[in-house]
Amino acid sequence: xxxxxxxxxxxxxxxxxxxxxxxxxxxxxxxxxxxxxxxxxxxxxxxxxxxxxxxxxxxxxxxxxxxxxxxxxxxxxxxxxxxxxxxxxxxxxxxxxxxxxxxxxxxxxxxxxxxxxxxxxxxxxxxxxxxxxxxxxxxxxxxx
Amino acid sequence: xxxxxxxxxxxxxxxxxxxxxxxxxxxxxxxxxxxxxxxxxxxxxxxxxxxxxxxxxxxxxxxxxxxxxxxxxxxxxxxxxxxxxxxxxxxxxxxxxxxxxxxxxxxxxxxxxxxxxxxxxxxxxxxxxxxxxxxxxxxxxxxxxxxxxxxxxxxxxxxxxxxxxxxxxxxxxxxxxxxxxxxxxxxxxxxxxxxxxxxxxxxxxxxxxxxxxxxxxxxxxxxxxxxxxxxxxxxxxxxxxxxxxxxxxxxxxxxxxxxxxxxxxxxxxxxxxxxxxxxxxxxxxxxxxxxxxxxxxxxxxxxxxxxxxxxxxxxxxxxxxxxxxxxxxxxxxxxxxxxxxxxxxxxxxxxxxxxxxxxxxxxxxxxxxxxxxxxxxxxxxxxxxxxxxxxxxxxxxxxxxxxxxxxxxxxxxxxxxxxxxxxxxxxxxxxxxxxxxxxxxxxxxxxxxxxxxxxxxxxxxxxxxxxxxxxxxxxxxxxxxxxxxxxxxxxxxxxxxxxxxxxxxxxxxxxxxxxxxxxxxxxxxxxxxxxxxxxxxxxxxxxxxxxxxxxxxxxxxxxxxxxxxxxxxxxxxx
Numbered sequence: 001x002x003x004x005x006x007x008x009x010x011x012x013x014x015x016x017x018x019x020x021x022x023x024x025x026x027x028x029x030x031x032x033x034x035x036x037x038x039x040x041x042x043x044x045x046x047x048x049x050x051x052x053x054x055x056x057x058x059x060x061x062x063x064x065x066x067x068x069x070x071x072x073x074x075x076x077x078x079x080x081x082x083x084x085x086x087x088x089x090x091x092x093x094x095x096x097x098x099x100x101x102x103x104x105x106x107x108x109x110x111x112x113x114x115x116x117x118x119x120x121x122x123x124x125x126x127x128x129x130x131x132x133x134x135x136x137x138x139x140x141x142x143x144x
Numbered sequence: 145x146x147x148x149x150x151x152x153x154x155x156x157x158x159x160x161x162x163x164x165x166x167x168x169x170x171x172x173x174x175x176x177x178x179x180x181x182x183x184x185x186x187x188x189x190x191x192x193x194x195x196x197x198x199x200x201x202x203x204x205x206x207x208x209x210x211x212x213x214x215x216x217x218x219x220x221x222x223x224x225x226x227x228x229x230x231x232x233x234x235x236x237x238x239x240x241x242x243x244x245x246x247x248x249x250x251x252x253x254x255x256x257x258x259x260x261x262x263x264x265x266x267x268x269x270x271x272x273x274x275x276x277x278x279x280x281x282x283x284x285x286x287x288x289x290x291x292x293x294x295x296x297x298x299x300x301x302x303x304x305x306x307x308x309x310x311x312x313x314x315x316x317x318x319x320x321x322x323x324x325x326x327x328x329x330x331x332x333x334x335x336x337x338x339x340x341x342x343x344x345x346x347x348x349x350x351x352x353x354x355x356x357x358x359x360x361x362x363x364x365x366x367x368x369x370x371x372x373x374x375x376x377x378x379x380x381x382x383x384x385x386x387x388x389x390x391x392x393x394x395x396x397x398x399x400x401x402x403x404x405x406x407x408x409x410x411x412x413x414x415x416x417x418x419x420x421x422x423x424x425x426x427x428x429x430x431x432x433x434x435x436x437x438x439x440x441x442x443x444x445x446x447x448x449x450x451x452x453x454x455x456x457x458x459x460x461x462x463x464x465x466x467x468x469x470x471x472x473x474x475x476x477x478x479x480x481x482x483x484x485x486x487x488x489x490x491x492x493x494x495x496x497x498x499x500x501x502x503x504x505x506x507x508x509x510x511x512x513x514x515x516x517x518x519x520x521x522x523x524x525x526x527x528x529x530x531x532x533x534x535x536x537x538x539x540x541x542x543x544x545x546x547x548x549x550x551x552x553x554x555x556x557x558x559x560x561x562x563x564x565x566x567x568x569x570x571x572x573x574x575x576x577x578x579x580x581x582x583x584x585x586x587x588x589x590x591x592x593x594x595x596x597x598x599x600x601x602x603x604x605x606x607x608x609x610x611x612x613x614x615x616x617x618x619x620x621x622x623x624x625x626x627x628x629x630x631x632x633x634x635x636x637x638x639x640x641x642x643x644x645x646x647x648x649x650x651x652x653x654x655x656x657x658x659x660x661x662x663x664x665x666x667x668x669x670x671x672x673x674x675x676x677x678x679x680x681x682x683x684x685x686x687x688x689x690x691x692x693x694x695x696x697x698x699x700x701x702x703x704x705x706x707x708x709x710x711x712x713x714x715x716x717x718x
Contacts, residue, residue, distance in 0.1 A: 004256075006716075006717060008713060008716060008717065013218075014580070014600055015580070017216075017218070018218065018580075018600075020245070020246055021216045021218060021242075021245040021246065023245075023246075023250055024216070024244065024245030024246055024249035024250050025245060025249070027249055027250070028250065029250055029251065029252060030250055030251075032247075032250075032251040032253060032256040032257055032259075032260050035260065035263050035264065035267070035716035035717075036242070036246055037267070037709065037712050037713065037716065038217070039688065039704060039709070040644070040686050040687055040688055040701075040704060041687035041688055041689060043687055043688060043689035043692060044687065044688030044689065044691060044692055044701060044704060045692060046691070046692040046706065047692075048706075049709055049710075049713065052710055052713050052714075053713050053717070056713055056714050056717040057717045057718075058713075058717055069575075070575075070580070072578060072580075072600065072601075072687075073664050073665075073685060073687035073689065074578075074664040075664050076664070076687050076689050079662065079689055079692075079693070083692075107580070108580050108582070108588055109580075109581070109582045109583040109588070110583070115250070
């Protein structure tokens with residue numbers, strides 16, 4: 001059986017969540033591996049959310065916001081744009097691979113783009129295998 | 145973890161959800177989730193019986209929380225908030241799981257979709273446990289409205305609002321009112337005159353004491369929120385630096401219209417190369433001058449009308465511009481009546497005659513001996529200069545679909561039915577009023593069927609062809625609908641605004657002021673005496689940027705708290 005990664009997606013309400021809804025109304029099919037959590041703006045995505053998702057067993061975390069310049073709140077996505085690379089640098093120190101945390105811009109009209117991103121990320125995570133955090137936690141549980 | 149008494153309601157949405165997701169299995173799984181005392185699957189949760197079922201179960205089981213697994217919360221969250229409110233529960237104690245748009249409609253593997261739906265329901269159950277009852281804010285509604293654009297939609301909206309005794313500021317970038325309709329002669333399908341439709345409206349708008357018309361003017365900034373906007377306008381800005389003017393408005397209607405497709409981009413049609421290939425707007429101008437003639441001043445014997453120029457093509461715009469087919473038929477009538485001996489041909493892809501009276505109009509056009517030639521979608525007719533021996537000026541080569549033959553069509557005058565496209569400044573307008581564009585550049589409405597004039601920004605409405613290609617009746621209907629929505633809000637006097645704003649825990653705030661800088665709305669004030677920051681709730685738009693930034697974790701995003709999102713994360717991961 002192929003490994004099916006679980007992806008937690010944090011999507012901003014105005015662009016990306018609408019884009020994901022548009023994929024639905026347009027019946028664009030994609031991998032059922034993503035679980036979406038809606039936030040009002042990508043700037044609400046505290047880095048601890050990403051860490052919490054990885055700690056709770058996510059194999060990957062997808063963060064989506066409005067394209068630069070299109071933020072519903074003027075400039076929230078610029079904050080996300082700066083925050084996520086810092087977080088990724090820190091995660092790398094913990095041995096968490098680059099591909100596991102992904103930041104993408106998806107507008108309200110980009111249902112197809114959202115579907116493509118989910119498919120692509122699912123494919124890459126399948127190849128990468130389960131998250132080391134999950135493996136380590138499972139190992140700890142066995143040792144205990 | 146708190147475990148309040150929770151009810152879970154799984155909507156089948158007819159078969160929209162149920163044909164992929166096993167709703168009964170989801171209900172069964174939900175019944176075993178923390179705090180869940182009742183879990184039911186039902187055909188249509190948003191229907192009256194569905195909502196009554198929720199209300200009934202709230203009473204029967206003393207429910208403290210409700211989860212509705214159905215469509216997107218962007219679709220029916222207000223519906224279910226109202227439903228629980230009628231049963232005496234605070235509207236913020238309901239949470240939706242999106243198992244339609246983001247599950248059944250995008251997956252075909254039933255088992256995996258069902259598993260996903262269960263994860264989403266678990267996330268909602270665990271999240272809603274941390275929800276708090278919230279009170280909405282009540283603010284005053286300013287009864288003035290800003291209308292952007294003085295075309296048929298803007299004029300109509302302004303008159304409707306002023307007719308109800310409300311003040312309207314109408315800004316128009318051009319020196320005159322009337323928009324694109326002012327460039328048209330007769331209108332299809334009843335052949336009534338566009339100037340007649342327009343002139344009376346323009347006069348009434350200009351003379352109306354409650355409408356302030358500002359031409360050569362534009363919006364440069366919009367601050368505030370629904371019911372309480374301040375619009376900064378550059379008045380008479382086109383002929384100099386312009387004077388800045390600020391007006392207080394409660395609502396904004398964007399009626400910025402469209403521009404026509406640039407025909408020279410469709411090079412095979414020879415626009416700009418052959419002088420007698422003209423656009424529909426140039427032909428309208430000719431009609432308004434009262435004489436149909438070639439550039440050389442001769443009366444054309446052969447007039448050809450080419451449809452779908454820029455529209456319904458893979459190369460330019462995929463959409464149908466909706467008004468061109470009927471306008472083309474109108475031209476056939478106008479040419480035939482002005483030049484009875486002429487030959488008129490319509491070179492089309494499909495004839496779209498969907499509106500009231502339009503199919504009859506199409507039939508009458510066939511009766512006046514218009515020649516209809518059909519070309520294939522994705523192909524294009526090619527225009528070339530005729531040979532010296534021909535009795536016409538140009539020839540159009542068409543791969544005619546119905547006969548299956550390649551036909552050479554004579555033409556002295558060729559009219560290109562140029563489609564509609566978003567204006568070049570559409571993007572800057574979206575940024576000014578904080579709305580979005582779809583993939584083609586048209587402004588996005590709140591809901592394509594149920595809320596076609598509102599936008600994602602409360603208090604900002606759209607009407608007319610800026611939303612999508614539209615004819616005059618539809619533009620007028622939309623403008624009146626937007627005005628009616630606004631009048632409804634004004635009639636209430638007070639506005640309830642969403643209870644989702646940020647709050648700063650004064651005990652935890654260290655007074656570092658990082659949040660002051662991060663807030664895009666300057667909604668956070670620093671109290672120097674107390675050395676603490678606090679949020680001005682009416683200005684806060686609940687983006688949550690400050691919450692994720694605060695180094696002391698002192699800021700709470702109401703309804704999007706850390707605890708709620710952590711619970712949701714734990715929930716989706718089972």
